[in-house]
Amino acid sequence: MMRAIPFGEATLAPPATGRRTRASHGRLRATLTSVALGVVLPLGVLAVWSIAVRLHLMRPQILPSPITVWQTGVDLLTGGDLFAALAVSLQRVVLGLLLGGTLGVVAGVAMGRSRAVDAYLGTTLRTVCQIPTIAWLPFFMLVFGIGEELKLAVIAKASFLPLMLNSYAAMRATPPRYLEVADVLELSAWQRLRLISIPAALPLFAAGVRLGLSNAWHVLIVVEMIASAAGIGHLMAWSRTLFQLDVVFVTIVAIGVTGGLMDALMRALERRITPWSSPA
Amino acid sequence: MTELASLEVRSASKSFAVNGHHVRALDDVSFAVSPGEFVSIVGPSGCGKSTLLRLVAGLERPDAGEVTFAGARVDGPSLRRGIVFQDHRLLPWLTVEANVGLGLLKSALPDAQKRAAARDYIALVGLNGFEGAYPHQLSGGMAQRAAIARSLAARPQILLLDEPLGALDSLTRGQLQAELLRIWQHEGVTMLMVTHDVNEAVFLSDRIVVMDRNPGRIREILDVNLEKPRRRHDPAFSATAQHLEELLEANPTSPPHG
Amino acid sequence: MSAASLGLRVDRRSLVLPVVLVALWTAASASGIANPHVLVPPGTLLAAFASAVRSGDFWTAVGASLARFGAGWAIGSLFGIAVGVAVGTYRPAERVIAPSLDSVRQVALFAWIPLLTAWFGDGEAAKVILIAVAAFFPVALNTESGCRSTPRALIEVGRVLEFDPWTMLRRVVLPSARPAISAGLTIALTSAWIGTIGAEYLIDEGNGLGVYLASARLDSRMDLVIVSMVTLGAIGLALNAGLRAALGGRASENDVVVTDD
Numbered sequence: 001m002m003r004a005i006p007f008g009e010a011t012l013a014p015p016a017t018g019r020r021t022r023a024s025h026g027r028l029r030a031t032l033t034s035v036a037l038g039v040v041l042p043l044g045v046l047a048v049w050s051i052a053v054r055l056h057l058m059r060p061q062i063l064p065s066p067i068t069v070w071q072t073g074v075d076l077l078t079g080g081d082l083f084a085a086l087a088v089s090l091q092r093v094v095l096g097l098l099l100g101g102t103l104g105v106v107a108g109v110a111m112g113r114s115r116a117v118d119a120y121l122g123t124t125l126r127t128v129c130q131i132p133t134i135a136w137l138p139f140f141m142l143v144f145g146i147g148e149e150l151k152l153a154v155i156a157k158a159s160f161l162p163l164m165l166n167s168y169a170a171m172r173a174t175p176p177r178y179l180e181v182a183d184v185l186e187l188s189a190w191q192r193l194r195l196i197s198i199p200a201a202l203p204l205f206a207a208g209v210r211l212g213l214s215n216a217w218h219v220l221i222v223v224e225m226i227a228s229a230a231g232i233g234h235l236m237a238w239s240r241t242l243f244q245l246d247v248v249f250v251t252i253v254a255i256g257v258t259g260g261l262m263d264a265l266m267r268a269l270e271r272r273i274t275p276w277s278s279p280a
Numbered sequence: 281m282t283e284l285a286s287l288e289v290r291s292a293s294k295s296f297a298v299n300g301h302h303v304r305a306l307d308d309v310s311f312a313v314s315p316g317e318f319v320s321i322v323g324p325s326g327c328g329k330s331t332l333l334r335l336v337a338g339l340e341r342p343d344a345g346e347v348t349f350a351g352a353r354v355d356g357p358s359l360r361r362g363i364v365f366q367d368h369r370l371l372p373w374l375t376v377e378a379n380v381g382l383g384l385l386k387s388a389l390p391d392a393q394k395r396a397a398a399r400d401y402i403a404l405v406g407l408n409g410f411e412g413a414y415p416h417q418l419s420g421g422m423a424q425r426a427a428i429a430r431s432l433a434a435r436p437q438i439l440l441l442d443e444p445l446g447a448l449d450s451l452t453r454g455q456l457q458a459e460l461l462r463i464w465q466h467e468g469v470t471m472l473m474v475t476h477d478v479n480e481a482v483f484l485s486d487r488i489v490v491m492d493r494n495p496g497r498i499r500e501i502l503d504v505n506l507e508k509p510r511r512r513h514d515p516a517f518s519a520t521a522q523h524l525e526e527l528l529e530a531n532p533t534s535p536p537h538g
Numbered sequence: 539m540s541a542a543s544l545g546l547r548v549d550r551r552s553l554v555l556p557v558v559l560v561a562l563w564t565a566a567s568a569s570g571i572a573n574p575h576v577l578v579p580p581g582t583l584l585a586a587f588a589s590a591v592r593s594g595d596f597w598t599a600v601g602a603s604l605a606r607f608g609a610g611w612a613i614g615s616l617f618g619i620a621v622g623v624a625v626g627t628y629r630p631a632e633r634v635i636a637p638s639l640d641s642v643r644q645v646a647l648f649a650w651i652p653l654l655t656a657w658f659g660d661g662e663a664a665k666v667i668l669i670a671v672a673a674f675f676p677v678a679l680n681t682e683s684g685c686r687s688t689p690r691a692l693i694e695v696g697r698v699l700e701f702d703p704w705t706m707l708r709r710v711v712l713p714s715a716r717p718a719i720s721a722g723l724t725i726a727l728t729s730a731w732i733g734t735i736g737a738e739y740l741i742d743e744g745n746g747l748g749v750y751l752a753s754a755r756l757d758s759r760m761d762l763v764i765v766s767m768v769t770l771g772a773i774g775l776a777l778n779a780g781l782r783a784a785l786g787g788r789a790s791e792n793d794v795v796v797t798d799d
Binding site for chain 1: 555556638642731732774
Binding site: 191 | 363365
């Protein structure tokens with residue numbers, strides 16, 4: 001917190017100017033080098049892949065050529081199929097996250113603030129959550145069938161735990177030294193909540209949302225693979241049945257990219273909301 | 281102008297349990313601070329000076345004895361007794377202006393006046409231009425100034441300072457000592473400061489409370505009758521500083537007796 | 539050996555909720571308002587537990603799962619440590635490998651199954667590979683983190699003592715990274731166990747707890763579904779506790795734990 005700066009008092013970052021300095025040229029070069037090194041491995045894999053296809057090392061049915069995959073990818077993108085499938089999936093994720101996440105936050109905050117609530121609920125909740133979401137799938141399927149409720153239930157369950165844990169931790173995370181400041185400043189209970197407890201809890205809470213989203217996305221894929229007629233997971237499973245491996249490849253990439261983008265977005269959001277703490 | 285009041289500490293004692301041992305942080309400590317004074321508390325580490333300050337602040341309660349301020353017993357923390365901590369404790373998610381504004385939350389002024397008052401205090405501590413900055417963008421010295429502004433904004437009757445400059449490098453510390461003196465002269469607020477820096481104490485204080493440790497007791501209370509602002513190279517200054525150092529060095533580190 | 543001597547403190551309040559739930563459950567199924575196939579009466583459930591315990595099939599399935607799990611976890615961890623060490627100690631390796639690794643990590647684990655079954659069929663290979671992948675990432679991430687955070691001070695000592703890279707690794711980096719590697723291996727247990735059940739469930743072929751679970755669902759046997767759920771949850775816990783004990787002591791708070799989120 002307190003840094004001993006041996007020179008001057010002004011340590012605010014100098015205002016950004018439009019001029020390119022020598023420093024920024026160096027940074028540009030560094031970035032390009034990083035990118036170049038980063039693509040070495042994928043290019044290598046691509047090369048091996050092309051050679052394998054050329055040499056017919058695997059049946060073309062199960063190892064389509066890179067060009068075919070690329071072409072299929074472009075077709076699915078421009079044709080709108082990919083986006084349609086993703087839209088369905090994302091919608092489910094968002095709804096489930098809202099449901100499970102809200103429940104998780106309520107539970108976490110309640111347990112974090114009240115030792116009594118924690119004592120009554122904590123152990124049970126944590127034990128139940130020991131059972132991985134995927135194991136809940138058959139249970140939910142027997143209870144809800146295979147409609148939209150199933151997806152909602154599964155995703156809600158998957159997002160519940162990270163948000164509960166993180167909200168719980170967030171509630172307990174207010175450093176006591178800030179509470180002393182609140183004492184001296186004679187802040188009211190509401191002011192304490194608004195000015196100290198909630199902002200102090202934000203970083204952990206934001207991380208919880210990010211984790212919940214990630215969990216939800218991973219779980220949704222599985223549900224869609226086995227119990228859905230729409231969505232990206234279904235697209236993947238269906239094209240697998242038809243031995244359209246090129247589509248399978250494209251869906252793998254789509255799932256990875258979407259997951260990665262959502263994660264990056266969440267991290268950026270975290271940084272914006274909590275500029276004073278760097279997300280882990 | 282806030283009405284100043286006097287502080288009285290009467291036979292205060294405080295013990296802590298540390299690893300199963302009973303540590304007498306303060307043993308029968310008594311002293312008084314008159315309105316408008318600048319008093320420093322110095323002593324070796326572990327002599328209970330921070331504990332003493334926290335008793336005055338109301339963040340701790342004495343096991344025996346009492347602390348009275350403005351005639352009433354100190355029962356808990358209050359805006360009337362502002363405190364500046366060694367770690368500035370600015371809320372990291374608020375700007376400098378918002379942080380200083382915290383000191384004004386309880387005042388009955390309309391919002392526009394509160395904002396103006398906050399700006400005034402920010403200017404007083406020499407931070408104008410940085411109202412919109414966040415604590416993590418400030419240097420240690422600047423952050424500490426903002427913390428001082430926050431405490432002053434509440435117009436306390438006494439300002440407590442717990443080694444406020446302890447975490448700063450010596451250059452910044454020197455600058456801030458001059459600032460503190462200027463602020464004290466400008467505002468006229470009673471100040472009670474804990475420090476381990478002998479020169480700092482002599483530079484700023486009207487009186488210096490010298491403490492012993494094991495158990496924490498007052499050894500002597502020095503009067504510093506030099507005119508302010510004081511010059512560190514003045515022979516009188518050096519003499520006082522030396523005397524103070526001798527008092528501190530003479531502190532035996534032997535185990536408690538009796 | 540009382541609970542207290544085991545170091546377990548059971549807050550009685552935590553038992554209130556389960557007891558209440560069981561009571562409600564018993565009442566609900568006794569009153570017949572719920573579908574007995576979905577809300578299985580406690581008696582039926584206990585009977586199912588008993589018969590499963592006595593049944594050889596159940597234990598064979600559990601054994602098969604554990605075997606698969608063990609193989610996958612071991613293979614994945616081995617690769618994970620190797621890659622983690624490489625990326626965590628050798629900067630060029632990091633710059634080449636890390637971006638690809640991070641991208642592949644983004645793909646949901648079970649999304650690999652269609653591809654794996656297309657290439658390797660429904661047999662053991664696909665399942666074990668999936669489990670290995672599940673174990674790989676936590677181990678790699680934590681190993682990398684552990685190696686990378688070897689204190690500069692110790693590395694400098696190694697340089698002064700003119701350690702060759704192999705000795706540096708063996709004497710400085712790996713011992714320093716040991717807590718992180720242990721943490722990674724522990725997390726990988728959970729990931730790999732989930733991967734095991736998932737792979738078996740989704741591929742639904744051969745023997746295993748996941749297959750057992752899938753059949754139970756197909757037959758709408760809620761009682762067997764719950765038995766399987768509880769069993770696999772318990773096994774997960776036991777694996778965790780077992781490894782912790784084997785690795786010696788709980789992870790301290792100072793260990794950096796990187797979870798594959």
